[in-house]
Amino acid sequence: MSLSIQQALTKAFGNNKNIRVLHVQEYAAGDALVPLSEEANASSRRASHGVTLVKLFLRTTGPAPDLPLPDAGTDIGMEIWLPEPGFWNNRIRCQIQGAFMGDFRVASPRHFSIPICTDLLSGEIASELGYVVSTTDGGHSVEDMEDFSYLMNADGSINSEGWKNLAYESAHVLGITTKELTEAYYGQPAAYSYLYGCSSGGRAAYHSAQQYPDDFDGLLIGAPSLTQSLMFPSLLHPIIVIQNELGGEPFKENQLEIVSQRALAAGDTTVNGQHDGYLTDWESNSYDPTQDLEILDTSSGGTCTEPWALSLAQAKAINKIWYGPTLDGEIPEPSDDNGSSCPRSKNQLFWGKIRGTRIEYTTIARGAATGLLALALQDSSLASPNWNHPTGVGRDNWRTWSYAQYASALVKCQSMNSHFANMDADEPQLLKRAQANGTKILTYHGLADPITNPQNSINYYRTSAEHTGGLAKTREFHRLFLIPGMGHCFRMAGCAGAAKPPIPTLEELFTALVTWTEENKAPDSLIAQSVDGTITRPIGMFLGRPMGPKYLGGDIHAASSYEVAC
Template identity: 35%
Template sequence: MEIAELQDCAERVFADDDQTTVLLVTAFKTGDPLVLTEEPAAYTPSAPSDLFLVKLVVGPGNPGPADAPSTSPGIGIEIWLPPKSAWNGRLHNIGGLGGNDGGAHSLPSQVGWFYAALVAGHEGAVSASTDSGHTPTNGAWGMSPDGTPATQLWIDFAHRAMHEMAVKTKALATAFYGAPPRYCYYEGSSTGGRHGYRLAQQYPEDYDGIIANLPTVDFTRWYLAHLYRELVIERDLGGVPLTEEQLDLVSNAAIRSGDVVGGEHLGYILDNEASRYDPTRDPDVLCTSDGGNNSSQHCVTKAQAEAVNKLWYGVTSDGSVPNPEVDAGVGVTLNDRLWYGLTRGTSLYVAYFTKRDPRMREILRANKDSGDSPSADFAALVLQDPTIAGPSFLNATGNGQSRWRGMSYADMAELYKRGADMESAFAGISSDNPDLSAFQARGGKLLSWHGWNDESIPVQTSMRYYDRVVEAMGGLQPVQSFYKLYLVPGGGHMSPHGTSNESANPPILTPSQLYEHLVDWVEHGIEPERIEVTSPAPTPDSITHPIYPYPRKAVYVGGDPRIAASYTSS
């Protein structure tokens, strides 16, 4: 009975919207595989409870040849609804994932991303996700067949898809349940984190509460910084990357030099800002041929050690790097940098997932061999030259030829300037506007966390944005009345931890922990302050620590360094 009613609601709600098409209305029973085909895909979860699914596509999209990566019917949206008797009165939408996002949401025969379904099934909230207006291809989706930016797709990806998802979800929920949601929440990480900040900046009325974690707020500079790291290998090491063992050797040495608290090695660095480790001066990692003591096959030369220093320091216009004792690159101030590097002890090849997922290792290896690189794809979009990208980047004006490999450090500096000039063509993809006054005025609350050992997005980007918001909005106190940022030592990018130390077990937020604090803040006025986090693995080395709203941080005061009671805030 309810499925027929939902079908009627969907048709009525969007009947006068000439850009919105209802692709599918269907139901899943508890335990059903969350697929729309007869053959379940690998790793397909089951419905945790009875659920309804409504799939929409919102135009105008980007018409074009059927085989062009930029051809799109529009923004695909999946809305998951619990039965009327199970609805908790909330809307809890989920952001995109991955640098370019994308998905199967606009295909009537496939489920796009499962997380929104699990949120709806476990919580009883209405939940939705979107493909941001394009399919999950490489960066070629952003270039029209004539080589120019695919303008509508950039608008959809930058901000419109998230706004349309909020509008459509609210409208359908109101019609189906007979009342609007009492509270509306958004939660996203990485690209979804950027989307969360953009919603607060541009669409402050869409949500009562927003969680925006480890965000690509400075999208353009973040993507090009990835390319810089690859260019360091090309220019300084002749294109021969360090092995995983060499990277682990240096990164783990950095951890051991700075992870002692209360006389014990924690296995990860608690105070990254104090780390000044320099592998070019560490005989234990340097090869004997370069004056070191390490005679193993995994030793590093001074040139390789200096290359690692460059990856830690960040992007410079000439490939230079200062003495770490003078400037280790950990601070928020850029100085002579164009953008940040990764913090010491962070895995430089995403060790946590690479060592556990053979498929990821093969993908990364294949990309290195072929010359494919997501960051090179973005450089091709900035320069409007597809030949800069790897061979999988296809366009009618030419295909990728990995010409990024021939770029110099001076070329990279020019690329950064060009990237800034292209922001308007990419719909202001770097969602870094510090003015959140409209979101504050409507009573919205914003929570965010970022790991100190994020393998993809340097933690300083979140710190820098927060500092700019404080400067723009009258100081720390008014900002913290609605927006708090938490920094997590050892925290990685969508991984339990981001360190190079395989045995590390740093404490992190649980998947629902920040959301529970946001609900308490929005609905009950309980403002989060000190939050205790716990190691995800229940081992004898399990650790608890407190985290505090930035710029405060946990400071050891005595006792067992593995328990939260041994810390206060500075």
């Protein structure tokens, strides 16, 4: 370990008994960026400039022992990458993982943390772009990142410290600790500090803006699970529908894909008159498979004789999956309410999936959903089989629930939010402090996200504007971009079919935030490109209603053929 990093660690943490440094590793320009668990080879990624890796953890309840406890929730692990002093860009980039964090690699001396919604390692971002980059494990480190049984104590009670650290404290601690080490190492504080998180990481980032608005100058927030107490258990809704409407009989191969493509074809021509293969206007699409005779089988009054033809019962079930969970399992006609209204209707407990989203994978139970049920109802039998706890093992006992039982569980989950350290971040009235600070918030959400609901982000944004001076004033510090066809967090399509929606890269989004924060050049639109590079299109900021770019004529695949409203 070089003298400079030794001195920086001593200066930053020498008197802090709650912090324990676990590992330091230095890479020179050209060195292979591989952890101790790997051997360098010809294909290994290389450091563009010198960079130093620091692994440490902070115990939030007192002095830190030599090693963190992996599942106590008290020991917040951190991985920090420091570019060589001559290459540092005077910026900090903190990053939060999604789901329940928990990446065991963060505090492991032998591994690197997994990249967050990008192909770049944290070490590459530091050595190639010049950022100080840091990541946290949220207070626990596990092989299965959807195993969060540690949040239930051995007696079945709630692990309050673990919940607090996961919900918001780990992001706060990450920011403070990274700033302290940065200033000690470079001899000056960072000029700007940023926070990025997607999914549950996006929820935690909104928490940061609401509770600790002084921590960061700019926040990039992707697909946030704002109302996580409802969003996670709502992931089970398609399975509940299949149980109650179809007797548990799963859909046949291709049925969900084909009906989703039909839904897209009913509403994907609004921008240029041609079929885009993805939706821009999510509010007006009221496609109803129960009225589509071309996909209904002959016994249901349809004309389809293909093996994948839908029964009327299946078509009704799909409408319920799209609408989302309700108090009694009943939904209105799609022509009256397609389920995407913001705010929700009185009978709607949470939103479903926007029509055209690929929903075939939503019929698989997620551990995050079943685990949250187990925690809220304090019943381990509701969790998935990977749940192994002193109070019992997971047995998926929710699978036989009626609509009424499921609705009761959802209500219970939300009522338990205060016991979960106020995990939900849907308190937009608190953004007034971030607004007063001049903090910049750039949020993006894919309109074909099969996990977190874009309607939740839309509703949050509209509501936040009511507390921050209206949409025009809100856009001065907080902007939302809805990306047609994008799936969950990563740069990939979430829509059914084979469309190639233009989706901005994470670095393009981050650059837009940095330019806005540091040069006050707010992004009115983003020029997005399909992954294969054949299609470009502008994506305008959200102006309060669905609004795609205006087609001017010419090549429908070229961004120059469109303009966006500002």
